[in-house]
Amino acid sequence: MKSSSGLNGLEQNVNIELTILMPCLNEAETLAICIRKAKAFLVQTGIAGEVLIADNGSTDGSRAIAEAEGARVIPVATKGYGAALRGGISSASGTFVIMGDADDSYDFSSLMPFVERLRSGADIVMGNRFQGGIAPGAMPFLHRYLGNPVLSWIGRLFFKIKVGDFHCGLRGFNREKIRDLELRTTGMEFASEMLVRASLEGYEIAEVPTTLKKDGRSRPPHLRTWRDGWRHLTFLLMYSxxxxxxxxxxxLLVFGLVAAFALLPGTLRIDDVSFDVHTFIVACFSVLIGIQAxxxxxxxxxxxxxxxxxxxxxxxxxxxxxxxxxxxxxxxxxxxxxxxxxxxxxxxxxxxxxxxxxxxxxxxxxxxxxxxxxxxxxxxxxxxxxxxxxxxxxx
Known part of the structure; x- marks a missing residue:
């Protein structure tokens, strides 16, 4: 398609194949290096592309830095990781979009495996940090050994999504296919919503190894372990x-019915254990709750x-x-x-x-x-x- 916005907002009549999208909220320490790596990747590979920053209300000069580095910047008023990405996807000019955090934890100079899988027909290409390598200190202990593995396992169990790193922030996708999903969440659960909705619609989801290094910021990350983990879990449950x-x-229904009818004639004895009217009460409640569910x-x-x-x-x-x-x-x-x-x-x-x-x-x-x-x-x-x-x- 024809892009009306190029580097520094200048009019460009070129076919944009790839948008490298970064959500941004006060990333002044690392934003410039991420943009430089992304632009260098486009130059080295000869891919017609753009670097797009979805600014979510930065107050540390991030927007000015992005514009000075030659990236296109769009403001997103609605707060939240998902909201920023939705705004960026809506404004992207590329046929394909690769999104990643602007904290210098992902290597924007090594995106070719994502592009190749997208060109070959995949609708979403996920990075897998467990296959590509996680540098010391790059991922908190609870995220690495509990949160991510458990939530990824639940995603595979509930939705048959064959990916090993359900929440990798570096991923590529066909822009129009993702727009068609009309994604709605505004928080960190946006990452889960994208995969779940794509899987339910029968999209082709691929996976490539990627590396994760410790981010370059001096401040704590926006991610909140228990709050965001809970939001991801409840999202997976609500969509299943x-x-x-x-x-x-x-x-509950089968257990209650079997127990109730077994106890209806009278006391049931199994070895030295007797089941009587008290168990019958539990069985009735089990039936009632089962029907309610x-x-x-x-x-x-x-x-x-x-x-x-x-x-x-x-x-x-x-x-x-x-x-x-x-x-x-x-x-x-x-x-x-x-x-x-x-x-x-x-x-x-x-x-x-x-x-x-x-x-x-x-x-x-x-x-x-x-x-x-x-x-x-x-x-x-x-x-x-x-x-x-x-x-x-x-x-």
Missing amino acids: PKWLFIYPGLF LSFAALAHRFADKNKLIPISGRHSRLLDWLTLERVLIGGGILFVLGAGGTGWCVAQWASVSFGPLVYASLLRVLLLSVTSMAIGLQLAFTAFLSAIIEIPTR
Whole structure:
């Protein structure tokens, strides 16, 4: 495509293949060296490109430094790592974009492996610091041996993303493909959102080794270990209703049903251990929570489908279409009526002894099962109406 912005903001009628994008917030100590390395890479390889700085409100002169070094600078008012990158991607002129932090921890003079994989058709090319090498002191202990490995493992488990370094900040991508994803997060979880959304859309994701050295800043990094790690984890869970709701819900439901029906006739003894009405109570609660989790899964899928957050499989789409307001209300009504009938039977048994003392062994089991059935019936009805509310604008 034709670029209208070149170095120093001058008009340039050249085809821009690559934008080297750096988010920036008070990076005066290291910004110049990063820009020089990036420009040198473009000159040495003969790639038609630009260096773009997405400034997120620097107050240390970073913007003036970038302009003096010949980079194109765009201001991004919305605060946050993700917000800066979104603004940069939106303004990028290159067919491909390689993004990296402006703290001199990544080597912008060694980007050719990224370019080659992008040229060969990959939609996203991730750097892998564990394969390329991590210099002493470059990555905190908790990040290297706990946070990054665990979150990367969760990403591979939840979304089948075959990369070993889920949060590497040096990555390249096809600009239009990433724009099509309409990424929304503004914080550090932007890195996870890009990979997750790309994987769900079936994008080709490749990986190349890259090195990480200790950054050149004298101040602490913007990254906050526990806060940002928690935001990454919750993001992964929210984009995977299966692992957040469906699998736990199915486990609780099956466990509760098996335990409840095993204990319904009376006390169950296994070796020297006896399971009685107290375990029956736990089983009933397990069923109730399991149904609630599965209801949340249905709501989450419907909301995600409506707002185009994640693609929904044909099977899930057909199931959601079948679960109409009326059908769920009928199912919930049947469960409520059955539970009410069981509760009525218990009241009748109590009345038969003039509301005096009862033998609770069997009666309490029926009462617990009946009340649980009524609660599930009401819960399904509320879920059905909430689901219908989500669909109001398009019905």
